Amino acid sequence: MKLSSIVAIYLLFWWGCLFLVLPFRLRSSAEPEALVPGQAESAPPRFSVWRTVLWTTIVSLVVFGLFYVNYLNGWITADFFDLTRFRDA
Incomplete structure (x- = not known):
């Protein structure tokens, strides 16, 4: 596999994992903490972008x-998903 393919596929995994990691450790404003004027009640009081980027990087690397x-190793190939093999002949 070429390096450019590795980078492109990794970036796809990174963006996909970002949406999996976003809800980690989110707390709502219902927990005891002062609301900022204009803040929605459902908005998290603190959101750490760098922590989210770090966790996304770790999960996407794995x-x-x-x-x-x-x-x-070729454990799961495209032939594994060939559903036509289950048709009656």
Whole structure:
């Protein structure tokens, strides 16, 4: 696999994992903390972008690592998803 393909696939995994990581450690404003004027009651009081980026990077590295090891060893291939093999002949 070329380096450009590795980078492109990793970036796809990173963006996909971002949406999985976003709800981690979110707390609503219903917890005891002062609301900022104009803040919606459902908005989180503190959101750490860098913590989210760090967790997204860690999760995406693990998921991409599993993908790459599968790519090298061929554990799950496209033939695994061939549903026509189950048709009656």
